[in-house]
Amino acid sequence: MNTYMEETNLGLVHTYNRFPVVLKRGSGVYLFDTEGKKYLDFAAGIAVCGLGYGNEELKETLKEQVDCLMHTSNLYYNTTCGKAAGALKRISKMDRIFFTNSGTEAVEGALKAARKYAWKKGTGRYEFIAMENSFHGRSIGAVSVTGNKAYRKPFEPMLPGVRFAVFNSLDSVKEQINDKTCAVILEPLQGEGGINQASQEFMEGVRRLCDEEGILMICDEIQCGMGRTGAMFAWQSYGVKPDIMVMAKAIGSGVPVGAFALTEKVAQDSLEPGDHGTTYGGNPFACAAVAKTVEIFEREKLVDHVQEIGIYLKEKLDELTAEHNGVIERRGIGLIQGIKVKKPAQEVINKALEEGLLIISARDNVIRLVPPLVIEKEHVDEMLEKLKCAL
Numbered sequence: 516m517n518t519y520m521e522e523t524n525l526g527l528v529h530t531y532n533r534f535p536v537v538l539k540r541g542s543g544v545y546l547f548d549t550e551g552k553k554y555l556d557f558a559a560g561i562a563v564c565g566l567g568y569g570n571e572e573l574k575e576t577l578k579e580q581v582d583c584l585m586h587t588s589n590l591y592y593n594t595t596c597g598k599a600a601g602a603l604k605r606i607s608k609m610d611r612i613f614f615t616n617s618g619t620e621a622v623e624g625a626l627k628a629a630r631k632y633a634w635k636k637g638t639g640r641y642e643f644i645a646m647e648n649s650f651h652g653r654s655i656g657a658v659s660v661t662g663n664k665a666y667r668k669p670f671e672p673m674l675p676g677v678r679f680a681v682f683n684s685l686d687s688v689k690e691q692i693n694d695k696t697c698a699v700i701l702e703p704l705q706g707e708g709g710i711n712q713a714s715q716e717f718m719e720g721v722r723r724l725c726d727e728e729g730i731l732m733i734c735d736e737i738q739c740g741m742g743r744t745g746a747m748f749a750w751q752s753y754g755v756k757p758d759i760m761v762m763a764k765a766i767g768s769g770v771p772v773g774a775f776a777l778t779e780k781v782a783q784d785s786l787e788p789g790d791h792g793t794t795y796g797g798n799p800f801a802c803a804a805v806a807k808t809v810e811i812f813e814r815e816k817l818v819d820h821v822q823e824i825g826i827y828l829k830e831k832l833d834e835l836t837a838e839h840n841g842v843i844e845r846r847g848i849g850l851i852q853g854i855k856v857k858k859p860a861q862e863v864i865n866k867a868l869e870e871g872l873l874i875i876s877a878r879d880n881v882i883r884l885v886p887p888l889v890i891e892k893e894h895v896d897e898m899l900e901k902l903k904c905a906l
């Protein structure tokens with residue numbers, strides 16, 4: 516029997532309704548609880564564990580880094596920070612990297628970088644346009660640009676000057692633009708918001724509008740980036756480039772780390788010494804994880820693998836949607852897909868847990884599938900068996 520450890524007994528603030536499972540160990544794409552029960556993992560710690568669990572090379576690197584040096588602060592250069600920055604620059608095609616400790620913190624930095632850019636140019640611009648159903652994090656700045664009223668309401672007043680547009684509606688973005696707009700922030704594929712993909716027309720249109728109006732475009736790639744859509748970063752498949760992008764989740768394979776990246780154009784006229792900082796950001800341990808993660812991604816051609824398995828997952832989910840009247844539609848691409856279900860998603864998810872399958876929900880009653888990127892076809896088949904039982 517699983518031990519349900521109540522938050523109060525553990526002394527935790529009750530901010531989560533956790534599943535009644537205590538996870539202990541992971542191996543490949545499986546997790547094991549304290550009772551020894553095995554779970555096929557299609558949640559990956561919320562799209563974090565791209566390499567799955569127990570990657571030998573990553574473990575070895577981290578152990579060596581612990582022995583060598585874990586923290587220095589940003590007052591000095593360290594052994595792995597430059598390596599990690601170089602790796603992220605290479606795969607993101609952006610020019611400058613600032614390391615953070617989480618996605619939220621990367622979003623905060625991106626918002627500050629955008630405001631500083633406008634300030635330095637003397638434009639008087641400070642407003643942000645964000646999307647409905649977006650998710651950018653839980654700090655006051657990040658939640659201010661998050662398009663979910665329930666997340667914002669108890670913490671009002673929010674950051675002034677945030678306007679929301681309808682995702683995938685260029686007209687709606689146009690309506691929100693004024694001479695105070697400093698940046699548009701969006702996820703090329705909304706994860707938490709229900710697995711909603713930006714259309715080609717929308718991404719190109721936002722880029723064009725931003726260029727015309729002198730507004731910066733910020734892409735939040737925290738969940739959809741790092742190979743998950745079958746492109747290294749989702750914006751890359753649209754042929755448009757943001758001025759600022761944020762990443763986190765899978766870039767450290769489980770070590771808490773995030774980053775925001777700037778193009779040279781923005782970097783030249785944005786944050787300067789004294790403007791922004793973080794004690795841990797870019798620490799040698801986190802950066803060793805990032806550098807090694809990127810190295811493995813490139814060598815193992817994981818992005819190609821995601822494309823291949825993603826097509827298989829899509830086909831299988833389309834079949835399920837056609838066959839099963841409890842499934843309304845399939846959404847997403849690569850290894851970030853979802854199915855909108857008729858029953859309450861949470862019911863299906865709880866049943867799946869009993870079946871030994873870890874899945875999570877997204878808005879709009881969607882079951883979100885964000886497995887480790889190293890899954891094979893056989894794991895997709897196994898997931899479907901269990902999912903059908905749960906449905």
Ligand SMILES: *Cc1c(COP(=O)(O)O)cnc(C)c1O
Pocket residue numbers: 617618619620622650651652653702706707735736737738739763764773
């Ligand atoms: C998870 C997530 C965040 C917040 O990242 P944290 O590491 O939890 O702070 C921001 N944006 C998106 C798109 C996310 O999926």
